[in-house]
Amino acid sequence: MAPVAAAQPRLTPAATQAALDALKQLLGDRFSAAQVVRDQHGRDESWAMPLPPDAVVFPHSTEEVVEVVKICAAHGLPIIPYGAGTSLEGHVTAVQGGVSIDLMQMNRILQVNAEDLDVVVQPGVRRKQLNEYLRDTGLFFPIDPGADASIGGMVSTRASGTNAVRYGTMRENVLALTVVMADGRVIRTSKRAKKSAAGYDLTRLYIGSEGTLGIITEITVKLYGIPEAMAAATCSFASLEGAVNSVIQTIQAGIPVARIELLDDVQARAINEYSKLSLPVQNMLMLEFHGSEAGVAEQAEMVQAIASEHGGEGFQWATKAEDRAKMWEARHAAAYACKALRKGCEIMATDVCVPISRLTECILETKDDVVKTGLTAPLVGHVGDGNFHLSVVVDRSNPQEVATVEEFSERLVHRALRMEGTCTGEHGIGRGKMKYLTAEHGEAVAVMRAIKKALDPDNLMNPGKIFSI
Amino acid sequence: MAPVAAAQPRLTPAATQAALDALKQLLGDRFSAAQVVRDQHGRDESWAMPLPPDAVVFPHSTEEVVEVVKICAAHGLPIIPYGAGTSLEGHVTAVQGGVSIDLMQMNRILQVNAEDLDVVVQPGVRRKQLNEYLRDTGLFFPIDPGADASIGGMVSTRASGTNAVRYGTMRENVLALTVVMADGRVIRTSKRAKKSAAGYDLTRLYIGSEGTLGIITEITVKLYGIPEAMAAATCSFASLEGAVNSVIQTIQAGIPVARIELLDDVQARAINEYSKLSLPVQNMLMLEFHGSEAGVAEQAEMVQAIASEHGGEGFQWATKAEDRAKMWEARHAAAYACKALRKGCEIMATDVCVPISRLTECILETKDDVVKTGLTAPLVGHVGDGNFHLSVVVDRSNPQEVATVEEFSERLVHRALRMEGTCTGEHGIGRGKMKYLTAEHGEAVAVMRAIKKALDPDNLMNPGKIFSI
Known part of the structure; x- marks a missing residue:
């Protein structure tokens, strides 16, 4: 994504200040316009350019949120809700200025x-x-x-x-x-x-x-x-195709796996380096089964049989809670592990999701594209749902590399749409995927806009997200 | 429900006729204004007063539906979609006149x-x-x-x-x-x-x-x-409370029952008479389990243990497909069985749903109310979801009885709302439950109306349902 232009404040500085004064009066020291606080609230974990709000408020109750909203509505000041700041498409950036409502003190x-x-x-x-x-x-x-x-x-x-x-x-x-x-x-x-x-x-x-x-x-x-029994396992595959086809067959057989995650060899290597593990540097599945003792055993056996048919080997089991926790921590650290691959670089996370019958095709074409394009882009995926991510490592100071990554991402999205998939399985549209919304939904976007307009006629609520209004 | 006033047509007879002429020209013999066809499309399986549309059309494609809608929009003629006609709250009645779009020929x-x-x-x-x-x-x-x-x-x-x-x-x-x-x-x-x-x-x-x-x-x-194994069973209980508590405990234990239906003794008797069965005339559960052979056996054993604790006895198993089918056909015929209890009477079907922790309380209070009120009202329920129905048998020609049933229904709805439940678990609002929408949703109804207005500003689409507009 090219660095976007700076925020385009909705209000004049004087009008903004009047609204902020009213908010400060309402919330006292739970209002902040300190630069460090604003900066912190203008960014999430995406590579979207940070855009700090004009101020941040920290309400404690629904009633206080109501008062904040009424002040903002009276002044026409945009409102951006803020949570843990872990979103991945620039959802919390203050595109048109405004106040960030940090809801993290409402944590009861x-x-x-x-x-x-x-x-x-x-x-x-x-x-x-x-x-x-x-x-x-x-x-x-x-x-x-x-x-x-x-x-x-x-x-x-x-x-x-x-x-x-x-x-x-x-x-x-x-x-x-x-x-x-x-x-x-x-x-x-x-x-x-x-x-x-x-x-x-x-x-x-x-x-x-x-x-x-x-x-x-x-x-x-x-x-x-909490299930009576839980067991987790990893299993390696020489071919990516074998791993994906095992997933597809597991889902089609209706086996109620609790988790079935794919990691390619590039990701396995990155995790080993970052999390000090010694996973085989191969394409792998991470699995978890929930149920009764007998149910878990039965599921595990069925999936093992399916995986073996597709070249899966080296099943390693983790039944103790701490071993399972360690395995999933490593999985969850995947994005940070990718970031560590190239110093000073950022991660652009893709998020397509396709009908599972198209998953192998989509992943193989995409891997091919990664290789051709010469990107560093480890792959992980919630493949049981047809959803996978590439963590594309990108040096933002290199405009040519940024352009290459953007073109790659665009090809990926259109590939998924061609396969009746979506541009985002779980990250959302935010600012980063706005350009794909119409390609995906066509005329239905007009219906979404009509609803937005009916419920927020002055476009106060997180403007510049989902739609370019 | 008191007999409602007749439809209040939106358009003058001449304006209606102009729209109908255009529809007839579009669809030829797939347009009908015959009284028998109109009558058939003005009613569902509820006891709501039938209100026939001005005509019925039978489109064959999305494109034809578009043409129908455009004609109706141009003339301001209301449009009422019609399917199998099995709805239970007067959803298909032509409150403001208009054309019924029968979609049953689009059955590919x-x-x-x-x-x-x-x-x-x-x-x-x-x-x-x-x-x-x-x-x-x-x-x-x-x-x-x-x-x-x-x-x-x-x-x-x-x-x-x-x-x-x-x-x-x-x-x-x-x-x-x-x-x-x-x-x-x-x-x-x-x-x-x-x-x-x-x-x-x-x-x-x-x-x-x-x-x-x-x-x-x-x-x-x-x-x-289709699950590898399926088994169904019935089980009887001397007390209604024991049956309901068995359900609650089964759900809370996370046992993945496929079906868990409650029938009270009144309903069991009605089914015996109507379906020529010999169910014990007691409160009973009808259960079905889906899974692997081992999984079904495990589930069945757990539920049987729970039921026994609550006084359940006489478990009768049906594993053969035809025996299961017979059992569920009898269950599905419950409403007709109720209707057969009193000749010439109709059924007013209630449909509340409450959080499962309140289900026993809600059912017992309701049964008490049935007895006090002197109604014939067999009870069946999708109790695993907290949803139950009474099929109140009512002689519509007796205004006092109608009033009694209406008051009973209103008490039931408010009882469910008090317990954080809903006035309708699965039948919908239609015309029959409109009066409860605000009691249930409060200010949120205004948001629903705003959406309706944004997407259907001329109120052409099934007017007079959900909201009184």
Whole structure:
């Protein structure tokens, strides 16, 4: 991505200052216009150019969010919700200036409904914090995008990750939301029943809306019983094709794997170097099985048989919790491991997702493209869902390299779209993928815009994301 | 429900006639204004007063639907989509006159993507037809609302039914939709990848929108491998509480039952009479287990142990396909069995759904109310989801009885709402539940209205449903 132009503030400096003064008066020392705080809130983990907001506020309650929104609405100042800052498409950058609402101090777990397998949290609760808290209940929240993201951010980007193949994405795991609308009204999208046919599905509308339709201040998510048995394994393949075909056959056979992750040889090497491991430098699958003792054994046996047919070998099992944790930590460190490959470089993370029947074709064509283009681009993937990432290592100071990476990324997206896939399986559109939205959705983008306009007529909510308005 | 006033046509007779003439010219003998055809399309299986449309059209393609919509939009004539006519809240009645678009001749199965576990169908495909068609592929479509509904209708009402406890509802099982908007534009809501984070979730917005936001003309739904093993069982309980508590404990233990249905003694008796069976006239659970041979045995054993603890006895197993089919046919005939209890009477079907921790309380209070009120109201329920129905038998010619039933229904809805539940788990709002929408969703209804207005500014699409506009 070429360095974008600096922010284009919506308001004049004087008008902005008037709004900031009102916010400062409301929140006192939970308002900050310090440069370091602004800088920190103008960036996420993407390679999108940081664009700091004019100020940052730290509300403690839905009521305070309402007051913040009312002040911003009265002055026409843009509002950018901010969580853990781990998004990957520049979601939190202040494209048109405005105030960043940092929701991380709203991090209380409000109500564990163990009998109903759900929990009500504030948006600043992080997923690891939630699972720590739940430990004694025998329940867990399965969605795991790798980063220790906030639940609010995960709702907003429709996050998923390694467990989605079994437990679904945020789309399937949110029961209800409390949302502060652009005009300060507060809505609750649903009651707490497991299903309902009462009116439009506002819960799902807000999941993945990236802060453009309102600010989420309370979330009810589903929980699951910690499985009686869990086992994880790695397995190596001489050919990438063999690894991918094993995944496809596993999914088609309906085996309820909890995780089935692909890493190519380049990624395995990077992880070895970064995480001080000694994985075989080959294409590999990382697997996890959840269930009863007998169920896990049965699943493992079936998958082992499928993998063997496709040239999989060297199954290494991890059944102890600490061994499994170590393995998944290494997997989650994949992006950092890639970054360490070339000093001073950044990572451009791709995120296509295709129907699983096209996955082998898509991955092989893409690997071929990587080789031809001469990129350093390790591959990991939530392949059970047809979703894979390349961590393209790029030296941003080299315009030619940046251009090459951009062209590669564009070819990849159009390849996925040609195969009835999507430009983003789980990272979201943010600023980075806006250019592909129409290629993917065509006329449906006009419908999305109409909804945006109906619910946020003054375009106050995270402007310049998803759509170029 | 008191007999409603007759339809209040939107247009003058002359203006209506001009629109109908244009439709007739477009579709020839696939246009009908015959009284018998209109009458048939003005009613569903609810006890809502039938309100016939001014005419019925039978398009064969998305393109024809577009032409129909354009004509209606030009003349301001309301459009009511019609499928199998099995809805339960008066969804298809022509409240403001207009044309019924019967989509049942669009009943082709367009593309089976067996490797991706999905299928693309036209909206008039019925669920039994789909499963017949799929039989040789080893795949099936699990959503089973009882009636042999059309897939289009099931999308529109966010249907679910007996299998939802394991496979989810229509909300979780649709990948993509093609929709003709109120102005004739055609959108596709999503590609065919299993997940995507690209923009607003229009797929979910249309699921459950009851024809008020556009006409669905193509649907991609998920499929599942037919399980290696299936077993079904019935089990009786002296106390209703014991039956419900068995369900709650089964769900809380995370046992992946495929079906877990409750029938009270009144319902068991009604089914015996209607389906010529000899079920014990007691509260009972009907269960089904899907999985590997070992998995099914394991699940069955666990559930049997739980049921025994709560006074369950007389487990009767059905493993042969024909025995299972017979058992579920009897279950699906429950509503007709109720209707047969009192000659000349109709059925008012309730549909609340509550968090499972409140299910026992909700059912016991409700049964108590039934007894006190002196109603004939057998109870069945998809209790694994917290959803249950009473089939209240009512003599519509007796205004006092109608009033009593209405008051009972209202008490039931408010009881469920008080317990953080919903007025409708799976039937939808239609015309019958409009009065409860604000009690359930509060300010969120205004957001729903804003979306409706943005996407259908002239209120052409199934007006007078969900909202009173």
